[in-house]
Amino acid sequence: MCEDEIIVPRPNTTVPMNKEDQLIARIQKRLGPRGPVDGREVGLALGAGDDACILRAMPGREWVASIDAFIEGVHFARRIHPASSIGYKALARATSDLAAMGAAPRSFLLGLALPASLTDAWLDGFLDGMSRAARKFGMALAGGDTSRTDTIAINITVFGEVPAGRAITRSGARPGDRIYVTGRLGAAQLGVEILLRGIASKPSLRRYLAPHFYPTPPIELGQWLSRRRLPTAMMDLSDGLSTDLDRLCRASGVGARIRKASLPIVGVPETLQRQGVDALQLALDGGEDYQLLFTVPSRSVSRVPSSGGGVRITEIGEIVGGREIRLILNDGSSVPLPPHGWDHFGRRARPKAARRITD
């Protein structure tokens, strides 16, 4: 009847991809299964770019998956942590859960919420760090989701692969099993203490930051242990030994005794010792080491090497009946070891200064 009234903003027909899709394409290009890591190699039947990814069915093997959040103002600060560390660590933290199952890391989904102002240089640094981690761990991006927010929030779901029935859980520890940890406890928290004191620019202290900025979960070692069926229980140390050992013991319905003298405690530089940084406290309550905590039956102790994949392995105590966890001091006496590590919804989000054990 009436003349058509048509107002279309840009009546050209070659429409650029929307900004969000452009951003996704950029991320995909950096992290997707092209180049060094091939889609089939990482078990993807379909990767990023569709509604969902498809994990290849592999006879005799199972998929293992875990989600992990890495949030500005909670887990990191933009003015302290380089973009590359944030990208690297977001993936390393999540992948640590795969190491703890004895799984081989394969791919990951990236949920990335960030301010529009960070989509340029900052994002490049972030993607540099994340792709460095992806190459190191042998993973490729399987898909993702982006949102614009005021603060950065990264959510990663990692996929790993294990021979069917071989994944190692937290719940298999039995009285008499020996308790082991990998690496040096408290190394990541030592980096935090340096950053908090604003002395990170001192050349002599810089090397202590790496375990906090660029943690390396012992992925090969986790798989090696699981292939040999050595651990009865295993988990990663993300929230501090006192908290994570408590979790392992709860899951297994057991107690534990660990020896102070056996703990592979991080070496604290004198400058920090003088400022009250206590090595034992870092080792017991410091989070984010992303090392492994595992238990082995006493009959298999001789099969546990002293190191694996360049990472030190240390026996620190044993599993006992009951539900109590105690720390044996150097004079043979012992004290209860309540969990004092990272607790998001507890009163504090840093190790309690109140813990002071000396002998």
Place this chain on the structure above:
Amino acid sequence: MCEDEIIVPRPNTTVPMNKEDQLIARIQKRLGPRGPVDGREVGLALGAGDDACILRAMPGREWVASIDAFIEGVHFARRIHPASSIGYKALARATSDLAAMGAAPRSFLLGLALPASLTDAWLDGFLDGMSRAARKFGMALAGGDTSRTDTIAINITVFGEVPAGRAITRSGARPGDRIYVTGRLGAAQLGVEILLRGIASKPSLRRYLAPHFYPTPPIELGQWLSRRRLPTAMMDLSDGLSTDLDRLCRASGVGARIRKASLPIVGVPETLQRQGVDALQLALDGGEDYQLLFTVPSRSVSRVPSSGGGVRITEIGEIVGGREIRLILNDGSSVPLPPHGWDHFGRRARPKAARRITD
């Protein structure tokens, strides 16, 4: 040498679980594979409570996975959206991606970041909504992660199952294929328009809010279509038809023509029409319908029913060669249809008022 100096805050041996673990246990109890949904039924060899979940290997079947963020101030507002809607919709949105692959939903990982003040009544409402969705879709919690933040951020990774090789991607549309949508387009955005105008309490308008608060992706229909191998391409409508059709066409390397007269446009109440709410604009650019968009070869058109699982199926146009997407108006003329739906990193996050097509 010296006397042991031991200061341990609470020297009792029965230590309560830390607050974060308590929270996780509460979430797990509500959403985990107990009660109506059994762990084996949802394909979990190991569910929540360990470092990672294990997805059961199933001969001849593949796992499909997708991550989705649902963030306060971006996707919802605490003062507008009931906690139960937030919990329900977080899972429904993510599950929509499984429907779009033709997959059967099975389980999910929940990344939950929220203020400590919301861990009581609000969380109960949230978990009510989420467990309602989980039951409806036949899913159980497979694992999760919690963080304390100032604003609520929910990240969900969903797992679904398809017969190997049967998942339907976005990239298979070919010239000549007919284009279909399910449901009524713009229904969710109509709810948003009502909320934005502060007239949601009017009894006559209340029923229009359901598609926005509690969307229901056509999960059964997606599986039905995939079992019959009908669609050449399929995706969900999350960001509006104009944007999502553009994505499907880009992925398939094709163009499209859709007919205005065929669009199953939501009915807009007169009150809102008078206030300038345009039904066609809602249908073309309104997001969050979580309906399906799919293409079928012309030879199979007779096999496409007019509805499925109580959801209407409508043919709206056809795939053509080239890369152009055009809207055919009622008088036979046509206009380009650029993507104007939701774009997080574009200039706007709501349909452009500038779009006005009348004939």
